[in-house]
Amino acid sequence: MSEAEIIHNCKNQHAASQKLLYDRYAGKMLSVCMRYINDKAEAEDVLQEAFIKIFANIVHFRSEGSFEGWMRRIFVNSALSALRVKQLKFADNIDNHLNHSKVEASVFDKIGAQEIFEMIRSLPNGYRVVFNLFAIEGYSHKEIAYLLNITESTSRTQFLKARNALKEKFTNKHKMKITHE
Amino acid sequence: MNKEENNFEEFLRSNLENHTVEVSDSVWAGIEKKQKNRDIFVWFRHYLNVFVALDVIFVLGLTVFTTLNSYEVQSQNQLNETIAFNENKIADNKSNKEIIKHTIINAYRTEEKIETKIAENTNIKVEKAQRNRKKINEPIVGEISSFNKQLKQGSSAVIKENTKQNKEKKTSQISTTQLALQAQENNNKSEPILYAFTNLPSLKYQAISNAKNNSNFINERSENIEVLSASIELSKPKKVLKEEQKKAMKVQKEIAKITAQIESKNKSNQENKATESLNNVIPETESLANNNEDAPLTFDTVYGKKKFKGYIAIDALISPDIAFSNLKGSSEIAQNFIARRDSAERLRIAYSALMRVNLFINKNIFIHSGISFSQRKEKFSIEHKWQTHEDYIDSSKYVTIVDPFVGNVIYKTYDTLDYVSTYKETLEHNLVMSFLDVPIMVGYKWIGKRSGIALQAGAICNLLFKQKGIIADYNYTANDVTKENQNPFNTSAGLSIAGAISSNFKLSDKLDLLIEPHTRYVLKPISSNAYPIQQKIFTYGLNVGLRLKL
Numbered sequence: 001m002s003e004a005e006i007i008h009n010c011k012n013q014h015a016a017s018q019k020l021l022y023d024r025y026a027g028k029m030l031s032v033c034m035r036y037i038n039d040k041a042e043a044e045d046v047l048q049e050a051f052i053k054i055f056a057n058i059v060h061f062r063s064e065g066s067f068e069g070w071m072r073r074i075f076v077n078s079a080l081s082a083l084r085v086k087q088l089k090f091a092d093n094i095d096n097h098l099n100h101s102k103v104e105a106s107v108f109d110k111i112g113a114q115e116i117f118e119m120i121r122s123l124p125n126g127y128r129v130v131f132n133l134f135a136i137e138g139y140s141h142k143e144i145a146y147l148l149n150i151t152e153s154t155s156r157t158q159f160l161k162a163r164n165a166l167k168e169k170f171t172n173k174h175k176m177k178i179t180h181e
Numbered sequence: 182m183n184k185e186e187n188n189f190e191e192f193l194r195s196n197l198e199n200h201t202v203e204v205s206d207s208v209w210a211g212i213e214k215k216q217k218n219r220d221i222f223v224w225f226r227h228y229l230n231v232f233v234a235l236d237v238i239f240v241l242g243l244t245v246f247t248t249l250n251s252y253e254v255q256s257q258n259q260l261n262e263t264i265a266f267n268e269n270k271i272a273d274n275k276s277n278k279e280i281i282k283h284t285i286i287n288a289y290r291t292e293e294k295i296e297t298k299i300a301e302n303t304n305i306k307v308e309k310a311q312r313n314r315k316k317i318n319e320p321i322v323g324e325i326s327s328f329n330k331q332l333k334q335g336s337s338a339v340i341k342e343n344t345k346q347n348k349e350k351k352t353s354q355i356s357t358t359q360l361a362l363q364a365q366e367n368n369n370k371s372e373p374i375l376y377a378f379t380n381l382p383s384l385k386y387q388a389i390s391n392a393k394n395n396s397n398f399i400n401e402r403s404e405n406i407e408v409l410s411a412s413i414e415l416s417k418p419k420k421v422l423k424e425e426q427k428k429a430m431k432v433q434k435e436i437a438k439i440t441a442q443i444e445s446k447n448k449s450n451q452e453n454k455a456t457e458s459l460n461n462v463i464p465e466t467e468s469l470a471n472n473n474e475d476a477p478l479t480f481d482t483v484y485g486k487k488k489f490k491g492y493i494a495i496d497a498l499i500s501p502d503i504a505f506s507n508l509k510g511s512s513e514i515a516q517n518f519i520a521r522r523d524s525a526e527r528l529r530i531a532y533s534a535l536m537r538v539n540l541f542i543n544k545n546i547f548i549h550s551g552i553s554f555s556q557r558k559e560k561f562s563i564e565h566k567w568q569t570h571e572d573y574i575d576s577s578k579y580v581t582i583v584d585p586f587v588g589n590v591i592y593k594t595y596d597t598l599d600y601v602s603t604y605k606e607t608l609e610h611n612l613v614m615s616f617l618d619v620p621i622m623v624g625y626k627w628i629g630k631r632s633g634i635a636l637q638a639g640a641i642c643n644l645l646f647k648q649k650g651i652i653a654d655y656n657y658t659a660n661d662v663t664k665e666n667q668n669p670f671n672t673s674a675g676l677s678i679a680g681a682i683s684s685n686f687k688l689s690d691k692l693d694l695l696i697e698p699h700t701r702y703v704l705k706p707i708s709s710n711a712y713p714i715q716q717k718i719f720t721y722g723l724n725v726g727l728r729l730k731l
Binding site for chain 2: 027035044051140
């Protein structure tokens with residue numbers, strides 16, 4: 001069954017199609033949720049709530065854009081709500097993470113999706129949320145500032161710190177791999 | 182640098198795009214469970230309108246049922262109360278009869294005592310043996326043949342004398358003071374006369390001697406005997422008592438008959454008969470119940486009593502109306518036309534017919550709604566005059582124009598003629614407007630015994646607004662309104678406010694006559710915004726019809 005057919009059936013509250021939609025996207029969307037929420041059980045709760053929201057509001061989806069993009073926004077928003085982002089603390093102090101570290105091109109070939117996923121999850125809350133929103137989801141710093149109730153400069157700083165931290169993790173991971181080999 | 186960073190982020194995005202995490206089964210189970218609950222809510226919300234409609238029907242139905250049922254129960258209870266009351270009354274009558282007997286006995290004893298005293302104090306010879314007192318309940322004392330309950334001492338009473346000596350029965354009207362004087366004047370009578378007269382609430386028997394040449398005796402020896410007030414009413418002549426007993430028996434029979442009817446299977450039909458027959462009986466029973474505050478209420482009617490709860494009634498009304506228009510022109514031409522129209526338009530005939538359901542929430546407040554059809558006619562004619570000018574060359578005349586200063590001929594030509602044509606046209610306006618409306622009104626009713634008056638106000642929603650005929654347009658053309666491009670009216674008349682003063686007169690228990698002056702004002706112009714004449718309409722009328730109480 002095509003995605004359009006599934007969506008159409010889901011709009012008519014067709015239970016089997018809802019299950020199909022769930023099966024198709026649950027794993028991927030749990031990955032999205034877990035990039036924001038470290039605890040898996042909590043992320044699964046968010047996943048559950050977000051799917052219910054999707055089934056309830058799928059009638060409003062006009063098929064004008066990407067359905068996955070539309071879903072992803074719902075999951076991200078649900079995850080942010082669960083994180084209570086307003087209570088997140090974002091340190092503005094400039095530390096050594098702002099020193100731009102470089103990642104060798106060869107590193108990219110040797111690190112898989114799961115490792116990247118884990119590395120992102122290992123970032124501190126503030127870094128992780130801003131990095132996910134900016135680098136992965138494509139939000140602008142202005143949007144992030146609005147979503148997280150922070151200034152744009154804070155968003156930028158958090159992102160830079162997150163990226164440098166991540167690059168460092170990449171390099172370290174690569175070094176460890178070489179050592180193991 | 183930027184390129185490298187962009188590559189880094191792109192690398193992350195591409196790697197994470199299809200990254201999945203295994204989801205535990207409990208997630209879908211939870212979704213399914215919540216989804217089911219939500220489905221019920223969605224289903225409920227989807228059919229909310231249906232539920233609301235059903236709810237309204239149910240409430241209305243319940244109201245009707247409760248109202249009718251309360252009448253039934255009330256009728257049954259009142260019937261039982263009436264039966265019990267009349268049975269008690271009959272029993273009371275029996276006991277009253279005993280009281281009368283007792284009173285009469287007392288009267289005999291009193292009379293005997295008086296006679297004895299008279300004999301002791303005067304030289305009048307009283308021969309007891311001459312009296313015929315075989316029947317103890319036939320008093321020889323004077324009887325009140327009639328009396329006024331408002332009678333006070335000193336005022337007159339009709340007294341029937343029944344004396345042993347004069348066997349003729351004599352009826353006289355006499356005052357209490359005159360009574361004593363009369364007794365004195367009749368001093369040649371050998372026997373005392375016992376007169377009775379009233380001084381409510383007690384009944385007094387005053388024995389007056391016809392003591393010869395002993396006027397003081399009257400004052401000294403008169404005796405008052407008070408008897409029970411309960412016997413006052415029944416101290417009327419026996420004939421009256423017998424009539425009342427007959428009535429009571431008749432009532433009892435009627436009640437027994439009605440009770441049997443109510444208990445039978447055809448309850449509803451027979452109940453009507455019972456109500457009618459009981460209502461016929463009630464005036465007779467009322468005479469028994471007049472002085473008893475504990476007497477049960479008669480059956481509730483619309484102008485009901487204490488137990489009134491509410492009811493539903495259907496009205497069918499027709500009304501001759503007078504229709505008015507408020508016209509405003511947005512241009513000078515339109516205003517001129519309106520002025521001519523106002524002077525030309527005389528008769529504004531309209532009528533309306535209305536069927537509505539009234540829900541009386543209590544005996545005073547009611548709401549009603551229904552369907553109304555009304556039609557108004559506009560008919561007038563305007564005489565429209567206009568002129569045309571046409572120039573023709575008059576070949577019969579040749580004109581030479583000469584310069585007045587120089588004297589030379591400037592121009593030679595034929596003359597021209599200006600033909601002025603005057604035209605007259607009568608512009609007919611003959612329009613019929615039809616309205617189909619739903620009135621929703623609230624009212625307050627003041628209730629009389631057989632009539633009532635109500636004030637009501639509310640809104641009228643227009644369902645359908647149709648026109649047919651020819652209209653005289655502001656530019657003095659006649660337009661056929663059935664043609665879409667010539668129709669200046671809106672498709673709906675919109676909302677109106679309405680008010681009425683309703684009078685109802687009871688024809689029977691179920692039927693009222695309604696007379697209802699009413700007015701209606703349409704809030705928005707019925708003509709479209711683009712039309713230069715804005716027409717607002719209002720109507721006065723007199724609804725006449727019937728109200729059937731369910």
